[in-house]
Amino acid sequence: MTATAHEHEHDAEDLCEAGAELYARVLREGPLPAEEAHGVPCLIDAGLLQPSLDDPGRLVPVPPAVALHRLLRLSGERIAAERRREERLAAAFQPLMRAGALPAEETLTPSLRVLSGTERINRAITEALAEGKEELLCMQPHSNYHSSAGARAAQADAMVRDQKFLDRGGRIRVLYPHTQRHIPLVVARWERLEGDAEARSLDEIAGRLIVIDGAVAFIPGEGSAERSVALEIRQPTIITYLVKVFDRFWRLATPMHPRAVQPPSLGGVTARQRAVARFLVEGHTDAVIADRLGMNIRTARVHIAKLAATLGSGSRAQLGYLIGRSGILDRAE
Numbered sequence: 001m002t003a004t005a006h007e008h009e010h011d012a013e014d015l016c017e018a019g020a021e022l023y024a025r026v027l028r029e030g031p032l033p034a035e036e037a038h039g040v041p042c043l044i045d046a047g048l049l050q051p052s053l054d055d056p057g058r059l060v061p062v063p064p065a066v067a068l069h070r071l072l073r074l075s076g077e078r079i080a081a082e083r084r085r086e087e088r089l090a091a092a093f094q095p096l097m098r099a100g101a102l103p104a105e106e107t108l109t110p111s112l113r114v115l116s117g118t119e120r121i122n123r124a125i126t127e128a129l130a131e132g133k134e135e136l137l138c139m140q141p142h143s144n145y146h147s148s149a150g151a152r153a154a155q156a157d158a159m160v161r162d163q164k165f166l167d168r169g170g171r172i173r174v175l176y177p178h179t180q181r182h183i184p185l186v187v188a189r190w191e192r193l194e195g196d197a198e199a200r201s202l203d204e205i206a207g208r209l210i211v212i213d214g215a216v217a218f219i220p221g222e223g224s225a226e227r228s229v230a231l232e233i234r235q236p237t238i239i240t241y242l243v244k245v246f247d248r249f250w251r252l253a254t255p256m257h258p259r260a261v262q263p264p265s266l267g268g269v270t271a272r273q274r275a276v277a278r279f280l281v282e283g284h285t286d287a288v289i290a291d292r293l294g295m296n297i298r299t300a301r302v303h304i305a306k307l308a309a310t311l312g313s314g315s316r317a318q319l320g321y322l323i324g325r326s327g328i329l330d331r332a333e
Contacts, residue, residue: 019043023061031058046071111235114221121230122157125210125218128232129165132212136165137246138174139209141294155185159192166195175249176201178272179294181256190257200253203275204292209242217242268310269328276303277323280316 015023019040026032026049034057043049048067049059115121129136162172172193178201180186190199210218217239221229233239254271269277272293279289290300304319311326313319323329 015046015048016040016042019046019048023048026059026061027064031055031060033057034059111233113232113234115218115230115232116228118228121218124230124232126161128212128216128218129161132165132215133168133170134213135171135173136162136213137209137211137243138172139205139207139246139249140174140176140180141205141208155189159189162193162197163195166193166197170196172197173246173250174199175205175246175253176256177205177294178203178254178275197257198255199257200250201256202249202253203271203278204294205249206245209246211239211242211246214239214243269307269326273303273307273310274328276300277307278329280304280307281320281323281329283320 019042022032022037022040023043031052032049034051037043037049037059044059046067047070048062050062052058052060115124166172172195174197176186176199181201190197208220215234217233219231219233219242221231233242275293276289279292284292286297286300286304289304290297293300307313307323308319311319311322313322
């Protein structure tokens, strides 16, 4: 079947497979009737075949060396034209780029930067804190603290970093969930820090947050449970909002360091049991309650059982009713 011209549409300097085969055949066998080349017009467009001087109805091959030299010259001319076009575009855009350039500080410190990898995140926090000298705000949600060598090393690095900040006259305020108050690594941190450092705790905090001097903030990326992605924020409006959120939690929190305050018991119901009660009346499962309050599910169930015994409940449904009737949540506000 003879190929049509439409099936062989391509740049004039390119040679398709059918054209290469026909060109090789003409080189071997001699002149070709012009109608046989209608399906591969690239041979004539590229100057590989031309009409015979003796018989215009027949096509003869141009020697390959001559054809190649001409095609390379055409390609060079096209490249030179593109380079001249690039120079014209660069000259036209140069003054426009100067007019629209951002200040150097905005270029170097974008308002929102995605950090990937624990090492890079920690390095960014350390660098930001090294430049800070006023206040460090931090919310630390429940974590799986281990006494492994890696955990101790990370704790030691954080201690050095924070102490240097305090030595420069900075202030540190940290919020924890109540479940972190008695963890050895947490207790050791606050026993060793010297300077204007305070810690408080709540039943539940919003999530991990670091704000340095009201100028830069770090929050975890969405779904980054293993802290492998974080956002570095330098947008003033967002940071102002985050500081307000922190201050709201801070006012509601119970002092933990330097002077610990034990949350009061109301009607024989402890602060932890009131926190559990709040989630119970909202209909949450034991697993959700444990996760939100930073405890394992067995501990959550122990608190639920003690709460039921205190209020005289015989079932889960009755417990919710008794919690509402007791007023312990109203008095906790």
